[in-house]
């Protein structure tokens with residue numbers, strides 16, 4: 535093996551192990567992002583009906599819950615399923 539080949543192999547090995555770390559980090563970030571999207575999509579896709587999704591109080595257009603407490607209760611209910 536020439537010096538040149540040895541150097542390339544050493545550099546290649548180091549680059550590969552760094553790629554593995556980068557990939558692992560990218561994967562865990564991607565995993566986390568997907569989990570967050572999943573959590574969000576549980577409630578964000580539900581359209582406003584004119585009534586609180588938690589307690590059926592009539593609400594102005596575009597609102598889905600009367601307050602944060604109702605939203606939290608609803609999200610708890612949804613995530614239990």
Ligand SMILES: [Zn+2]
Nearest residue numbers: 586589600604
């Ligand atoms: Zn409510």
